[in-house]
Amino acid sequence: MKLRVLLAAAAVALGLIAAPAVTSAVSSDPVAAQANSNLSWSGRKSLTEYVGGPAQVTVSEGATKLKDNVTYDWPFVSSDYNPSTKTGSINFKGKVDWWHSGYNFHVVISNPSIVYKNGVGQLWADVHSTLEGQIDSKGRDAVWDLSGGDTIVTEAGEKLLAFYAKGEKWDPVNYQVAK
Numbered sequence: 001m002k003l004r005v006l007l008a009a010a011a012v013a014l015g016l017i018a019a020p021a022v023t024s025a026v027s028s029d030p031v032a033a034q035a036n037s038n039l040s041w042s043g044r045k046s047l048t049e050y051v052g053g054p055a056q057v058t059v060s061e062g063a064t065k066l067k068d069n070v071t072y073d074w075p076f077v078s079s080d081y082n083p084s085t086k087t088g089s090i091n092f093k094g095k096v097d098w099w100h101s102g103y104n105f106h107v108v109i110s111n112p113s114i115v116y117k118n119g120v121g122q123l124w125a126d127v128h129s130t131l132e133g134q135i136d137s138k139g140r141d142a143v144w145d146l147s148g149g150d151t152i153v154t155e156a157g158e159k160l161l162a163f164y165a166k167g168e169k170w171d172p173v174n175y176q177v178a179k
């Protein structure tokens, strides 16, 4: 992963790739936690499709849609990550609301943080999942484990997301590395 990060940086320096488009998929790599730039993360593209496409997904509180319309930019807020202990958080802001108008359910994800403990990464967020009259699940927790580049729903995530079981895969998280 470290090599990949460096290669990405080199490609940007050479002008081979437009800088804003280059993100390093480093979800489980503590080296990447030196990042001080925004998170780009689509959450789950198949959810976007399922709810009827980008028009059914609303961004607010700083989150914006990138050119592809299915990846979101989550602005950097702060970081207390300590490379020597491989522990700490990288905090982002923004809110993304997936709404299925037919079934009238929402999955709302806000203010994601990448949190490392001894080099092991988890993705935290505020989650609010609702299904009219039946489900109202809200809280902040470690919703996804980050390992091997995957973003996997945790037990806490299963409870909060309501429509996803532990072990289900979401899209990888990406953020640029400050060198």
Ligand code: HEM
Residues within 6 Å of the ligand: 044, 046, 047, 048, 050, 103, 105, 131, 163
């Ligand atoms: C209130 C009712 C329902 C809710 C809250 C709901 C919610 C969901 C959610 C969250 C997903 C996962 C989307 C993703 O991230 O890829 C999903 C997938 C799916 N649902 Fe539903 N669903 C409901 C009713 C139904 C009904 C009635 C059917 C069939 C008649 C159905 C068929 C499917 C299928 C086939 C998938 C898989 C889609 C795919 O993989 O492309 N759902 N549903």
